[in-house]
Amino acid sequence: xxxxxxxxxxxxxxxxxxxxxxxxxxxxxxxxxxxxxxxxxxxxxxxxxxxxxxxxxxxxxxxxxxxxxxxxxxxxxxxxxxxxxxxxxxxxxxxxxxxxxxxxxxxxxxxxxxxxxxxxxxxxxxxxxxxxxxxxxxxxxxxxxxxxxxxxxxxxxxxxxxxxxxxxxxxxxxxxxxxxxxxxxxxxxxxxxxxxxxxxxxxxxxxxxxxxxxxxxx
Amino acid sequence: xxxxxxxxxxxxxxxxxxxxxxxxxxxxxxxxxxxxxxxxxxxxxxxxxxxxxxxxxxxxxxxxxxxxxxxxxxxxxxxxxxxxxxxxxxxxxxxxxxxxxxxxxxxxxxxxxxxxxxxxxxxxxxxxxxxxxxxxxxxxxxxxxxxxxxxxxxxxxxxxxxxxxxxxxxxxxxxxxxxxxxxxxxxxxxxxxxxxxxxxxxxxxxxxxxxxxxxxxxxxxxxxxxxxxxxxxxxxxxxxxxxxxxxxxxx
Amino acid sequence: xxxxxxxxxxxxxxxxxxxxxxxxxxxxxxxxxxxxxxxxxxxxxxxxxxxxxxxxxxxxxxxxxxxxxxxxxxxxxxxxxxxxxxxxxxxxxxxxxxxxxxxxxxxxxxxxxxxxxxxxxxxxxxxxxxxxxxxxxxxxxxxxxxxxxxxxxxxxxxxxxxxxxxxxxxxxxxxxxxxxxxxxxxxxxxxxxxxxxxxxxxxxxxxxxxxxxxxxxxxxxxxxxxx
Amino acid sequence: xxxxxxxxxxxxxxxxxxxxxxxxxxxxxxxxxxxxxxxxxxxxxxxxxxxxxxxxxx
Numbered sequence: 001x002x003x004x005x006x007x008x009x010x011x012x013x014x015x016x017x018x019x020x021x022x023x024x025x026x027x028x029x030x031x032x033x034x035x036x037x038x039x040x041x042x043x044x045x046x047x048x049x050x051x052x053x054x055x056x057x058x059x060x061x062x063x064x065x066x067x068x069x070x071x072x073x074x075x076x077x078x079x080x081x082x083x084x085x086x087x088x089x090x091x092x093x094x095x096x097x098x099x100x101x102x103x104x105x106x107x108x109x110x111x112x113x114x115x116x117x118x119x120x121x122x123x124x125x126x127x128x129x130x131x132x133x134x135x136x137x138x139x140x141x142x143x144x145x146x147x148x149x150x151x152x153x154x155x156x157x158x159x160x161x162x163x164x165x166x167x168x169x170x171x172x173x174x175x176x177x178x179x180x181x182x183x184x185x186x187x188x189x190x191x192x193x194x195x196x197x198x199x200x201x202x203x204x205x206x207x208x209x210x211x212x213x214x215x216x217x218x
Numbered sequence: 219x220x221x222x223x224x225x226x227x228x229x230x231x232x233x234x235x236x237x238x239x240x241x242x243x244x245x246x247x248x249x250x251x252x253x254x255x256x257x258x259x260x261x262x263x264x265x266x267x268x269x270x271x272x273x274x275x276x277x278x279x280x281x282x283x284x285x286x287x288x289x290x291x292x293x294x295x296x297x298x299x300x301x302x303x304x305x306x307x308x309x310x311x312x313x314x315x316x317x318x319x320x321x322x323x324x325x326x327x328x329x330x331x332x333x334x335x336x337x338x339x340x341x342x343x344x345x346x347x348x349x350x351x352x353x354x355x356x357x358x359x360x361x362x363x364x365x366x367x368x369x370x371x372x373x374x375x376x377x378x379x380x381x382x383x384x385x386x387x388x389x390x391x392x393x394x395x396x397x398x399x400x401x402x403x404x405x406x407x408x409x410x411x412x413x414x415x416x417x418x419x420x421x422x423x424x425x426x427x428x429x430x431x432x433x434x435x436x437x438x439x440x441x442x443x444x445x446x447x448x449x450x451x452x453x454x455x456x457x458x459x460x461x462x463x464x465x466x467x468x469x
Numbered sequence: 470x471x472x473x474x475x476x477x478x479x480x481x482x483x484x485x486x487x488x489x490x491x492x493x494x495x496x497x498x499x500x501x502x503x504x505x506x507x508x509x510x511x512x513x514x515x516x517x518x519x520x521x522x523x524x525x526x527x528x529x530x531x532x533x534x535x536x537x538x539x540x541x542x543x544x545x546x547x548x549x550x551x552x553x554x555x556x557x558x559x560x561x562x563x564x565x566x567x568x569x570x571x572x573x574x575x576x577x578x579x580x581x582x583x584x585x586x587x588x589x590x591x592x593x594x595x596x597x598x599x600x601x602x603x604x605x606x607x608x609x610x611x612x613x614x615x616x617x618x619x620x621x622x623x624x625x626x627x628x629x630x631x632x633x634x635x636x637x638x639x640x641x642x643x644x645x646x647x648x649x650x651x652x653x654x655x656x657x658x659x660x661x662x663x664x665x666x667x668x669x670x671x672x673x674x675x676x677x678x679x680x681x682x683x684x685x686x687x688x689x690x691x692x693x694x695x696x
Numbered sequence: 697x698x699x700x701x702x703x704x705x706x707x708x709x710x711x712x713x714x715x716x717x718x719x720x721x722x723x724x725x726x727x728x729x730x731x732x733x734x735x736x737x738x739x740x741x742x743x744x745x746x747x748x749x750x751x752x753x754x
Contacts, residue, residue, distance in 0.1 A: 023373055024455045059560055062696050083472050083562050091553025097492045098485070109481020110561045112472035156472060258714070263700070273703035276710050280717035323724040330720075331713040338709055358643040365636050366626060378693045379626050383640060386622060386686065390644050393675075397647035400668075401654060436721060444728040451735045454742065463739035 010073025011036045012084075012159055012190045013058065018067035020053050027053045030067060035192060037158070038185045043194045051194035052090065055161045058192065059087040071159070083112055086157035088165065092148040096137040100128060100147045103136060104154060111155035122150040126176060141168045149180060160184060160191040230309045232449045233458035239442040246439035253432025260425030268422075275422075277335040283429040284328040285349075287437060288356055291321030295363070296388040299381030309445075311377035312452065314384065315367055316444035320437055322360035328353055348399040355394045359387040373452055478563045479571045486575040489548075500537040501583045507533040508591045519596040526595035527605050527656030531649060533591065534584050534609065535616060539641060541580040542620040545572065546628045546691075555628075559695060569691070570684040573621045581613040604659035604669075608652040611672040618676075618683035619644045625690035648675065 011034040019029030028050030035041055045051050056062040058069055060076050069076040071084055094103045104119040123132055126146040136144060145168050152160055165177050181191050228234050261279035268275035298314035301307055332350055333343045344350070363380045370376035453459045490497060511529050512522060549555040558568055588609055592602055623640040627633040655668040703710045 024453060061556060061559060085560070087556065087560055089553055089556060091551070091556065093553035093557040095485070095489065095548075095552060095554065097489055102485070102488070106481050106485045107557070109473060109484075110478050110557065110563070115471070262710075262714075267704060272706060274706040274709055276703065277713040280713055284717065319727070320724060323720050327717050327720050330716045334709050334713045334716075338706055355643045355646055358639065362636075362640040362643065365639055369627070369630055369633070369636055375693065375696055378696075379690070382686075382690055382693055383623075383626060386644070390647070393647045394643070397650040397671075401650050436725075440725050440728070443725075443732075447728045447732045447735055450732070450739070454735070454739050459739060460743055463736050463743060466736055467740055 010070065012039075012072060013192070014070040014073070015058070016068050016070065018054075018057065018064050018069065020050065020057055020062065021065040029054075029064075032067075035159070035190050037188045037190055040181050040185050040191045040193065043192060045194070052163055055087060055089070055163050055192070055194065059085050059161050061087070083155075084157055085159045085161060086111070086152050086155050087161045087163075088148055088152060089163045092144055094136060094144065094147055094151070097135065099133045099135060100139075100150070101132040103147060104150060107151045108154055111157070114154060114156040117154060119150070119154060122153045123147075125153065126150045126180075127172075142170060142173050145169060146173065146176070149177065152184075153180065158189045160189065160193075162191060162193040164195060165193055166195060230307055232308065232453050232456075235309055236446055236449055236458070236462070239446050243439060243442055243446075246435050246442065250432055250435035250439050253428055253435055257425045257429035257432050260428060261422075265422045265425055266419065271339060274335065274338045277331055279425055279429050281328060281331040281335060282426060283433045284324045284331065285353065286430060287433045288321055288325040288328050288353065290434075291317050291324060291437060292356065292360070292384070292388065292391070295321060295381075296384045299384040302381045303378060303385070308374070308452070309449075311374060311381065312445050312448045313441065314381050315377050316441050316448055317437075318360055318363045318367065318380070318384075320440050320444070322357065322364060324433070324437075325353060325357045325360055329357060348395070348401070351398045352391075352395045355398075356391065359384075359390070363387070472562070475563045475567060478561065479567060482558075482568055482571045483575060486572060487578075490575065490579045497579050497583060500541045500580050501587050503540055504533045504537040504584055504587065504591065507536060508594055511595065523596040523598055524660075526592055526597035527601055527660065528653050529595055530588055530591045530597070530605065531609070531612075531652055531656070534581075534588065534613065535645060535649060537584055538581060538613065538616050538620065539638060541576075542617075542624050542641070543634060543637060545576050545621060545624045550628055555691075555695070559691065565688040565691070566684040569621065569625075569687045570680075573617055573684065573687070576621070577614050577617040581617060585609055585613065598660060601656055601659045604665050605656050607669055608655045608672065611669065611676055612648050612652040615648050615672065615676045615679050616645060618679040618687075619648070622683055622686045622690055625687045626694060628691065628694045648672070651675075 013035040014033075016032050017030045019031065020027045031054070033041075043051055043054065053062065057064050058076075060069075095106075098106075100123055101119055104122065108119070120132065123129060126149050128143060128146055128150070131139065131143065136147065139147070145165075149165075152162075160181075162177075166174050169177065181193070184191055229238065257279060262276055265276070267273050295314045295317040298310045298317065302310040302314055329350070332353070336345060336350075337343050363384050366383055367376045367380035370379055450459050450462065508529060511525065515521060515525070546555055549558065559565060561568065585606070588606065589602060592605060597605065620641050623637060623644070626640065627637050630636070651668040651671045655665045655672070658665045658668065701707055701711075
């Protein structure tokens with residue numbers, strides 16, 4: 001093969017020496033890892049090991065105490081939060097008073113729309129067909145989570161940061177999350193998901209990161 | 219690098235600042251106490267009585283320096299707050315927050331002594347005159363900064379939020395002063411002018427200036443001792459803080 | 470892919486917040502009810518003589534509206550914080566200050582506007598002299614958005630605290646003093662037949678300044694509070 | 697001397713103003729000293745806990 005070696009594209013997400021301190025107590029880190037397109041990484045760690053904080057730092061909600069976050073090789077700053085990251089936290093960011101459809105329309109307005117999908121299709125693919133116009137308050141916790149997952153399908157973010165995506169879901173829901181993650185990875189997206197270990201990402205062989213308070217091992 | 223810049227950089231490190239402030243403290247306390255003694259002696263004994271206000275005017279020696287300090291400390295707090303927000307320097311956060319209670323104390327003194335002065339001069343404990351009212355708003359601003367600082371769990375986040383409030387306050391203060399002035403004014407004009415001839419006898423003036431300098435030293439001394447303790451608390455996980463705790467235990 | 474423009478983000482936010490308010494339109498009446506009750510207390514405390522009530526009418530209406538606004542301020546970011554929408558707002562790629570300006574606008578529309586509508590009625594309860602009413606209304610139109618904007622910055626600083634009510638009042642009231650002074654000053658001048666333009670112009674200048682600066686300050690404060 | 701204390705009839709006002717000044721500033725200066733004792737006590741407690749857990753581990 002004599003073709004010129006292509007310059008290696010920077011990974012979608014890279015953390016370099018990332019650490020976060022609160023009241024001078026380390027919450028996590030220092031931590032370095034890379035996440036390329038098509039990868040799903042499962043972040044494991046006990047309660048209080050700083051998983052949620054890590055996701056907040058990676059998304060740009062919190063500023064790291066030391067280290068840098070690079071998105072496509074460029075440092076993440078507050079002034080330039082990009083369209084490339086979607087965060088699904090413990091709080092789902094959806095309104096109980098509105099219907100799933102209204103919630104999704106708002107999410108699209110705020111974050112943009114991926115091509116080739118509509119809110120109706122997204123709701124259908126998370127198994128909520130027929131629930132479009134029910135007030136969210138009347139849905140179960142698992143169904144609310146599915147609405148939040150539908151939001152991920154709609155917004156054009158390449159990187160998903162999911163905090164405990166399996167919580168509140170039944171077996172069928174867990175399979176759904178895994179299917180969505182697989183689909184996202186196949187499209188060239190990447191995802192970082194946290195779990196305290198009770199559930200597992202079953203399909204494929206995901207890379208695992210262990211988060212143990214102060215140090216983390218890849 | 220420029221040696222001065224280098225020194226500032228070193229001063230920003232908490233253990234260095236702790237030692238540096240510790241060495242300065244006795245001098246500052248000494249200068250403050252000596253200045254207060256001289257200023258009060260000059261003001262209460264040596265200065266002649268005022269031809270209009272008789273001896274009641276002597277309250278000026280505690281009232282006016284406190285009023286100056288209340289504004290000076292607010293400006294100091296806001297400048298440090300600005301540095302803390304823009305460059306995230308821990309020492310500036312600490313200094314800004316250490317200054318707030320001292321400023322509140324001086325503002326309180328200014329209001330209390332002003333009110334005591336008002337009783338014999340105006341016949342009431344309180345008048346809604348422009349400067350007294352502005353000073354009252356200033357006290358509320360100080361209390362707001364202190365309250366916000368106390369209400370937030372994370373110490374550094376608390377310092378940043380309170381510093382931000384201090385900055386809003388510094389925009390607000392001239393507006394308050396202007397509006398209150400527009401609203402009502404009864405107060406006597408400035409007695410001491412920094413530029414131009416002063417309206418006050420020099421035997422009355424020098425104790426006032428001595429008091430002004432003494433309160434600056436008092437502020438500096440109190441600020442440094444507060445900042446030292448706050449840094450010790452903030453950095454209690456670090457080695458240098460542990461060493462100090464152990465050294466104190468042995469002593 | 471379509472990333473969506475900032476305009477469409479603002480429109481989506483306005484639409485969502487307005488429909489949320491519409492779903493709980495009963496709550497929108499609470500500040501109005503509060504203002505009416507506060508104003509009704511004054512004749513009980515001071516006696517029903519019309520001349521005396523007429524003298525304090527404009528000031529009382531102003532203070533009642535200010536307090537009613539303060540009471541509703543706390544809810545500005547509360548529900549968004551509790552369900553995580555605030556995080557999504559902060560993470561959105563659009564300028565946060567602009568999005569917050571939309572939220573403040575909705576807040577003003579839904580809490581201050583009803584108060585403005587009942588202000589003439591409140592004035593009538595206190596025998597507000599007829600010629601003062603237009604000046605009071607202009608002063609209110611200029612000062613209520615100003616109060617909302619200044620208040621939003623302070624709410625952003627206290628967002629996430631469990632018991633923020635008293636602290637919020639402590640932070641906000643010193644900042645409200647100049648607004649109250651100029652608004653009441655205009656009414657007092659009108660009552661004495663003096664020119665009213667100067668204080669109203671000062672209010673207008675303050676509003677213009679706050680319209681630009683307050684959303685930026687609000688965004689900065691929110692970022693500090695969420696960290 | 698009594699003339700000095702009475703301050704031309706304004707003694708009560710003048711001396712109470714001076715007293716407020718001195719007492720407030722004295723309290724203000726004492727606060728960091730008290731806090732310093734508390735912080736050092738907590739720090740020493742932490743060190744003792746750390747030492748104890750070290751001994752248990754070894």
